[in-house]
Amino acid sequence: MKVLFKIWRQEGYSEKGKLHDYEVDGLTEDMSFLEALDHLNELLVLKGEKVIAFEYDCREGICGQCGVFINGRAHGPHNNITTCQLHMRSFKDGDTIIVEPWRATSFPVIKDLMVDRSALDRIIENGAYISSKTGTAPEANAIPIPKELADRAMDAAACIGCGACVATCKNASAALFTSAKINHLNNLPQGKAEQHRRVKEMTFQMDKEGFGSCTFTGACEVECPEGISILNIAEMNGRRIKAELRD
Numbered sequence: 649m650k651v652l653f654k655i656w657r658q659e660g661y662s663e664k665g666k667l668h669d670y671e672v673d674g675l676t677e678d679m680s681f682l683e684a685l686d687h688l689n690e691l692l693v694l695k696g697e698k699v700i701a702f703e704y705d706c707r708e709g710i711c712g713q714c715g716v717f718i719n720g721r722a723h724g725p726h727n728n729i730t731t732c733q734l735h736m737r738s739f740k741d742g743d744t745i746i747v748e749p750w751r752a753t754s755f756p757v758i759k760d761l762m763v764d765r766s767a768l769d770r771i772i773e774n775g776a777y778i779s780s781k782t783g784t785a786p787e788a789n790a791i792p793i794p795k796e797l798a799d800r801a802m803d804a805a806a807c808i809g810c811g812a813c814v815a816t817c818k819n820a821s822a823a824l825f826t827s828a829k830i831n832h833l834n835n836l837p838q839g840k841a842e843q844h845r846r847v848k849e850m851t852f853q854m855d856k857e858g859f860g861s862c863t864f865t866g867a868c869e870v871e872c873p874e875g876i877s878i879l880n881i882a883e884m885n886g887r888r889i890k891a892e893l894r895d
Contacts, residue, residue, distance in 0.1 A: 649673075649674075649675040649676060649677060649736060649741050650671070650672065650673040650674075650675070650741060650742060651671075651672055651675060651684075651736075651739060651741070651742065651743050651744070651745055652669060652670070652671050652672075652742075652743070652744045652745070653669070653670040653671075653672055653688060653745050653747060654667045654668070654669055654670075654744060654745070654746045654747070655667065655668055655670060655700055655746075655747045655748075655760070655761070656668075656747065656748045656749055656760065656761060657700070657760055658749075658757050658759065658760055659759060660757070660758070660759060661756040661757050661758070661764075665757065665760075667746065667748075670688055670692075672684070672687065672688050672691065674687065675687060675736050676736065677735065677736050677737035678735065678736070678737070679735065679736045680707070680732060680733070680734065680735050680736070681718070681724065681731055681732070681734040681735065681736065682702075682704055682707060682714060682731065682732050684736055685700060685702055685747075688700065700760050700761065701758070701759040701760040701761060701762050702714070702716065702760065702761040702762060703715075703761070703762050704731075704732060706732070707732045708732070709729065709730045709732060709733045709873065710808065711808060711810075712730055712808040712809060712810025712811070712812070712873060713810070714730055714731040714732045715730065715731055715750060715810045715811060715812055715815070716731055716747055716748065716749060716750070716761050717746075717747070717748040717749070717750070717751070717815065718731070718734070718745065718746070718747055719745060719746050720746070721816075721871065722750075722812040722815050722816045722871040723810075723812055723871065723873060724738065725738055726738065727870060727871075727875075728872065728873055728874070728875045729873055730808075730810065730873045733873075747761065748761070749761045749762065749763050750763045750765075750811055750812075750814065750815035751815055751820075752811075752814050752815055752820040752859075753820060753858055754767045754814065754820060754822070754857050754858045754859050755767070755811060755814065755815070763811075765809075765811050767822070767857040767858075767859070768809050768811060768822065768825060770853055770857060771822065771825070771826055771829070771850055771853045771854050771857065772809075772829060773853075774849040774850050774852070774853040775830070775842065775845065775846035775847075775849045775850040776829040776830070776832075776833065776846070776850065777833075778833060778838050778839050778841070778842065779841065779842060780838060780841060791837055791838075793836065793837065797835050797836070798836075800831065800835050801831070801832050801833075801835040801836050803876070803877070804827075804828040804829070804831040804832040804835070804876065804880055805828075805832040806828075806874040806875075806876065807824075807825060807828035807829065807832075807872075807874060807876050808873065808874060809825060810873060811825070812868075812871045812872060812873065813825055813868035813869075813871065813872055813876075814859065814868075815871075816867045816868060816870075816871040817860065817862075817865070817867055817868055818863075818865065818867070819860030819861055819862070819863060820859055820860045821859055821860045821861060821862040821863075821868070822854050822857070822859040823854070823859075823861075823862035823868075823881045823884070824862075824868040824869065824872065824876055824878060824880065824881060826850055826851060826854045826884065827880035827881045827883065827884035828876050828880050829850065830846060830847050830850055830851075830884050830887065831880050831883050831884060831887075833846065834846065834847065834887060843887070843891075844887075844890070844891040844894055845891075847884065847887045847888050847891050848888065848891050848892070851884070851888050862881055864878060864881070866878055
């Protein structure tokens with residue numbers, strides 16, 4: 649299998665970048681997309697050229713560190729998967745594949761396909777935790793939680809923080825990510841003590857980081873590997889208004 653990769657190369661945030669062409673042969677349909685990039689890097693090493701910098705960790709669709717734009721879509725042509733779950737059988741022999749980093753002011757390019765997503769970490773630091781001491785794991789039925797609330801909390805907790813929602817949003821909004829982290833805890837009894845402070849401080853940090861406003865186009869939900877619902881954003885907005893009125 650032979651394809652033409654057009655890959656974004658950029659030395660750093662302050663440097664100008666551009667797409668470079670790489671014609672790669674010897675690929676198989678069973679290769680994952682990251683394995684194809686590994687193969688390309690091996691060829692570059694043999695030629696004495698700089699390898700392409702890209703992120704990954706688990707390669708099992710759990711961590712989301714591998715996220716890139718592939719032919720204009722976050723994580724590639726399929727819905728609800730990470731880049732590492734994408735295989736070369738999704739492309740045809742002779743295809744041109746354009747690979748770019750996440751595009752957002754709040755995600756500055758570190759090098760090539762790597763971006764700095766520490767803005768999401770700072771949102772987490774401002775409230776995505778509980779202060780009560782939980783001690784050892786309690787008995788499963790010690791704190792009765794209605795199944796509907798438990799399901800909503802677990803659905804929100806599925807967010808892996810890959811940043812695809814930010815990258816695919818026309819406004820570069822982090823509303824889906826932030827709302828998932830807020831609603832995960834605010835729906836549980838253990839998170840009620842800080843619920844008002846949590847929503848105010850996390851949304852404040854989200855705005856401070858320079859993320860755009862949500863206009864409910866729904867693109868984030870489509871590209872999210874975990875299929876996090878935009879209903880979480882509506883719930884977060886309602887909680888934010890209540891917290892502000894409470895003060």
